[in-house]
Amino acid sequence: MKILFLSSWFPNKLEPTNGNFVQRHAEAVATLQDVEILHTIGDFDQKETYIFDDKVINGIRTLIIYYKNSKNPIQNFVRRMKAYKMGFAKLQKPDLVHANVLHNNMLFAVYLKSKYGIPFVVTEHWTALRKINQHQTSSAIKFIANYIGNRASALLPVSNDLKVSLENLGIKKPMKVIPNVVDTQLFEPNHSQSEVFTFVHISNLIPRKNADKILNVAIKLLKEGYQLKLKIGGDGETKTLREIVKKEGFENQIEVFDTLTSPEVSEKLKTSDCFILFSNDENQPCVIAESFASGIKVISTNVGGISEFFPSDFGILVDEPNEILLENAMRKLLNEKEITNKTEIADYAEKTFSKKAIAEQFTAVYEKILN
Known part of the structure; x- marks a missing residue:
């Protein structure tokens, strides 16, 4: 099958990392289907x-x-729709369009369906569309999401929380939860135990990622005499984190880093004992x-669809991003003697x-629609 990802x-x-989870979905599908990708910005x-x-x-x-972007x-x-049309003309005609995120960009998928009869599915990731956030999301965004969604052949949210939303x-279209993908050849365990x-x-x-709170709790535990290390960073502002670590004198125990490549992320994870998402x-x-x-x-706040893909003995879920709850969870793992x-x-x-x-899973959905 020829599949066009939009x-x-x-x-x-x-924005080098924006929507990289969409790229990974496309790469997964490309192991079984003939995939091309079209994006405009x-x-x-x-x-x-x-x-x-x-x-x-x-x-x-x-x-x-x-x-060329303007203030209008x-x-x-x-311009965006014209860019999509020009791009589509350069690519092979797909059997099906796999659209991502119910933003007005995906009106192009509706256009392709009406002009050429090409069916489309939508994978949804957007936190703005979560039920809990819908009161803050503009009526225009919700109207467009509803308009596009009800013209798709199927909706494929990455969590049940988003499906309900x-x-x-x-x-009213058929929905199936298909989660994000991981390159399990790149991300694999390192079986040696860290000291x-x-x-x-x-x-x-x-x-909203609360990196400062994670740092605060790690410093508190270090001051209490706990033996631990923290690696913290990513593609955002790290200057403040570095200043706090230096001021507190924990440069040997806490490493702050900037943007990482995927292999570097893999290395950071496999040489750690627990990931924190707060x-x-x-x-x-x-x-x-x-x-x-x-x-x-993993220690994580219990938000969105996280608990749906989180076996109970694989870590600790905390109810809210409260530093005391994180401290208790970190203490529990530090005091545990069992080998993971x-x-x-x-x-x-x-x-x-x-x-x-x-x-x-994606291929089964495509086949059902095309047959």
């Missing part, structure tokens, strides 16, 4: 109206069209699945999140 978010020169700094970036990335033809949202929308928006129990946090370090809000974070694939435990069964954790990830598992 996405509202996708890694590009302006506005750039305020470019002189030309359109720039075509057409290349093969990880074996998949990926066409990203940059259009209507002009931007018109899409139903709450009034989307000092090591926690790790990797994110984009935006405020967000106010999430859907189904790839990094928890990557941690399980690396055979390590890395193979059991990694096997669960292989069955649940591997490219093979995800590609087979």
Whole structure:
């Protein structure tokens, strides 16, 4: 089958990690199907109206069209749709479109269905559409999500929490939960035991990730005499974290790092004992699945769809991003003497999140629609 991936978010020169979970889904599907990717994004700094970036990335033809951004949202929308049309003309005609994120960009999938009769499915990741957040999300966004969703052949949210939320928006189409994917050949356990129990946090370090709270708790435990290490960082602002570590004098116990490549993320995870995610809000974070694939435990806030893919003995879920709850969870793991069964954790990830598992689930949906 020829499958065209369209996405509202996708890694590009302006935002190198944005929507990388969509890219991973496409790469999984490409193990079984003939996949191409089309993405458009506005750039305020470019002189030309359109720039075509057409290349093969990880074996998949990926066409990203940059259009000249303006302060006029209507002009931007018109340019974006024109960019999609020009890009589509350069690619093979697909049997099915796999759209991602119910943003107005995906009106192009509706256009392709009406003009050429090409069916489309939508994978949804967007926290703005979670039921708990819908009161803060604009009526226009919700209207467009409903309009596109009810013209799709199927909706494929990454968590049941999001599935219930899409139903709450009034989307009546068939839905199936298919989670994010992990490259289980890259993310795998390191079976040696670390000398000092090591926690790790990797994110984009935006405020809702609460990296500062994780750092505060680690410093408190170190001051109490606990033997631990913390590795913390990602593609966000790390200056403040570094200053706090230096001021408190824990440079030997706490490592702060900047943006990592995927192999570097894998190395950080497999050489740690526990990943910490302490967000106010999430859907189904790839990094928890990557941690399980690396055979390590996880402490996480119990938000979004996290608990749906979190066996009870693989870590600790806390009810809210409260430092006392995190401190109790970290203490519990530090005081535990049992050896983590890395193979059991990694096997669960292989069955649940591997490219093979995800590609087979998507393919079954495509076949049902096309047959």
